[in-house]
């Protein structure tokens with residue numbers, strides 16, 4: 332068998348009514364002036380040879396505005412003619428033999444409210460002509476090399492210059508729309524949350540000495556697959572939680588270590604969840620683990636209690652860092668003036684990442700468009716201070732935003748050694764005390780929340796989070 336692993340046997344799935352997609356495109360047309368808007372859908376991506384591909388994932392902007400899941404489709408919005416087009420090639424008999432039947436391109440287009448369709452060759456001609464006549468083509472710089480190559484050829488722009496030519500107006504208009512989640516979108520996110528809840532409660536039960544990390548990671552992924560979903564990003568399941576995005580799952584779980592499970596599901600619709608729970612191996616916190624855990628929990632819960640529209644998320648990040656610095660000071664690991672320590676960035680040795688990010692169709696929503704263009708704005712600029720600079724979302728919150736709250740404390744031996752050797756922040760960090768924690772690992776607690784008119788709502792069913800709840804979940808069979 333040759334190409335039997337490819338995608339096409341799967342029937343096209345459309346999540347929402349065609350009116351939803353038509354309304355999204357109509358809104359975008361109102362935000363932009365003149366020219367064409369080009370939305371390339373994703374191609375299949377080869378894993379080790381052309382016919383053996385990674386699981387297909389449609390581009391999220393294409394999904395949002397054109398809703399179709401088939402590879403090699405391209406959407407165009409003509410702002411001057413007020414019309415939408417779908418460009419794709421119908422299947423050949425060979426495609427049908429190997430990959431199964433699909434509706435025609437025009438039938439698929441009709442399901443998302445697009446009347447006008449044409450083969451891809453005509454798109455190439457349209458974009459060539461637009462380039463020659465200097466007609467404006469709005470696009471987002473591609474992250475996929477096959478798309479970059481096509482766009483470069485079709486738009487007559489060298490691939491390395493595509494980023495300079497992308498449309499900032501388009502990115503801002505998309506960001507305005509996608510940042511505010513509709514009821515239909517929230518319902519899909521809730522499905523992803525339900526799957527995440529099952530994954531994490533299972534992981535807690537499995538968090539016992541003698542189990543391998545890959546067994547836990549595999550069980551979690553299996554739950555997503557069994558619920559007609561997938562993973563929203565490669566799972567992080569590790570007793571070395573001090574490595575923030577640790578994708579190695581080869582360790583045996585050992586008493587005395589915390590297992591950080593940062594794992595999210597992607598619903599069948601591609602809407603995401605992103606949850607972290609940190610569980611003591613063996614199901615009982617020792618005194619040292621409990622002390623650090625309670626600090627992270629306080630930073631998580633204080634943020635959630637105070638979140639509401641209007642303030643910049645950057646301010647919540649800074650407030651959470653102060654909770655962490657105060658907690659570490661109470662334990663004797665930090666010292667001096669907490670406000671000043673956080674202002675200068677001393678806490679970032681323990682929490683070097685941001686408090687959270689937008690979430691939706693992408694787990695880091697819209698990150699392909701460059702976080703500075705949707706996570707920041709003219710008022711709130713990204714800091715270049717170590718730690719704060721990793722914050723992906725800094726701007727003021729609005730009702731309808733969905734975002735993560737994910738404080739953590741980590742003991743990263745290489746970072747501790749480097750800062751210590753440079754006598755960095757010796758007025759705020761007690762390096763002798765920290766030395767004893769270099770075998771600790773890390774703790775992160777992450778929830779996903781919706782910003783409401785007056786505050787925020789934690790999405791999904793409650794997932795065990797307090798010390799007592801986690802210990803109880805671990806004890807269940």
Ligand code: GLY
Pocket residue numbers: 564593605688737777
């Ligand atoms: N899953 C990576 C993160 O929490 O952002």
Ligand code: MN
Pocket residue numbers: 593594605606607777
């Ligand atoms: Mn996460």
Ligand code: MN
Pocket residue numbers: 605687688735737777
């Ligand atoms: Mn996250």
